[in-house]
Amino acid sequence: MDNIVTTLDQLQTLKPRFISVTCSNNKNDIEETTLKLAGYINNTLNIPAIAHLPAAYLSAEQVKRILTELNALNIQQVLALRGDIIPTVPCKKDFRYASDLIKFVHIQEPTFKISGACYPEIHPESPDLVSDIHYLKQKVDAGCTQLITQLFFDNDKFFGFKENCALAGINVPIIAGIMPITNRKQALRLIKTTSAHLPKKFLAIFDKYEHDPESLRTAGLAYAVDQIVDLITRGAEGIHLYTMNHAETAINIQKTIGSLFNTNEQPSK
Numbered sequence: 001m002d003n004i005v006t007t008l009d010q011l012q013t014l015k016p017r018f019i020s021v022t023c024s025n026n027k028n029d030i031e032e033t034t035l036k037l038a039g040y041i042n043n044t045l046n047i048p049a050i051a052h053l054p055a056a057y058l059s060a061e062q063v064k065r066i067l068t069e070l071n072a073l074n075i076q077q078v079l080a081l082r083g084d085i086i087p088t089v090p091c092k093k094d095f096r097y098a099s100d101l102i103k104f105v106h107i108q109e110p111t112f113k114i115s116g117a118c119y120p121e122i123h124p125e126s127p128d129l130v131s132d133i134h135y136l137k138q139k140v141d142a143g144c145t146q147l148i149t150q151l152f153f154d155n156d157k158f159f160g161f162k163e164n165c166a167l168a169g170i171n172v173p174i175i176a177g178i179m180p181i182t183n184r185k186q187a188l189r190l191i192k193t194t195s196a197h198l199p200k201k202f203l204a205i206f207d208k209y210e211h212d213p214e215s216l217r218t219a220g221l222a223y224a225v226d227q228i229v230d231l232i233t234r235g236a237e238g239i240h241l242y243t244m245n246h247a248e249t250a251i252n253i254q255k256t257i258g259s260l261f262n263t264n265e266q267p268s269k
């Protein structure tokens, strides 16, 4: 917890438009972890916080209580998720899909800004693109005010996805989720859970610096910077950095291309 607070204090100096605080379905500890940290970000650092709310394993009563606690902390933004399914643990019945949760939050707390997750390369459980976009439209119609993407390394996938969203009448801002590679093991673990296409240029970095963590970090950061410049210049509405609790990643990006962020998001975790 102390480490995270130090990281957050460093991130504050970057004045991001928001900082989101993740939460795992695995642990069932949203009140002690996510809410506490979100409260610190929102009320001590004065940076708007978005609390991740994965609800597949929560009851409506539990979500109600969490929303009340968020209100008490003066936080009115959530990332409404189903979250990762734990194969050995059956889900609760109230929020089978994120759209069920979005509807519920929208009714309970009509003033909340609700973000939803989206998948430029299709959610791994979706049978095809059409059904994925169909259910994404349902999430937006249920009350999402913005979408944040799963991490990706190939910008063309993102822009293709944005076109498909526009065709489907999905008109809310789509914030691009970028994970600068700082740690090989951690990156591989997360990439495995996504269907992210790894471009040749990206794989070359991974191969060349397999045994050189310092150079991997340097090259990974440069890759992210290149990706972000391309996203901004081609019209992305915002960038969300998955900083994995490493403030220096965001600080380095700010130093290099911070002036491009005037009209864009630049948050973390």
Ligand SMILES: NC(=O)C1=CN([C@@H]2O[C@H](COP(=O)(O)OP(=O)(O)OC[C@H]3O[C@@H](n4cnc5c(N)ncnc54)[C@H](O)[C@@H]3O)[C@@H](O)[C@H]2O)C=CC1
Residues within 6 Å of the ligand: 022, 023, 024, 025, 052, 054, 080, 081, 082, 083, 084, 096, 097, 098, 099, 117, 118, 123, 124, 125, 126, 131, 132, 135, 136, 139, 150
């Ligand atoms: N803290 C975070 O940032 C976390 C993010 N995640 C991400 O969240 C993902 C799952 O959550 P969400 O995207 O919110 O889930 P979601 O409910 O929007 O979608 C999950 C899957 O169900 C499908 N689906 C959605 N609504 C449906 C419906 N009514 N009928 C049939 N199928 C439907 C979707 O196309 C997708 O394949 C995980 O796979 C993971 O990538 C997971 C945990 C934490």
Ligand SMILES: Nc1nc(=O)c2c([nH]1)NC[C@@H]1CN(c3ccc(C(=O)N[C@@H](CCC(=O)O)C(=O)O)cc3)CN21
Residues within 6 Å of the ligand: 022, 084, 150, 151, 186, 189, 190, 193, 194, 242, 244
């Ligand atoms: N499938 C999936 N699940 C997620 O939870 C998730 C996504 N995708 N995509 C976007 C973000 C990124 N998230 C992340 C990414 C990394 C860590 C992480 O660094 N975890 C630590 C372990 C933390 C712990 O459990 O103590 C690690 O070392 O991997 C956590 C959440 C959550 N989100």
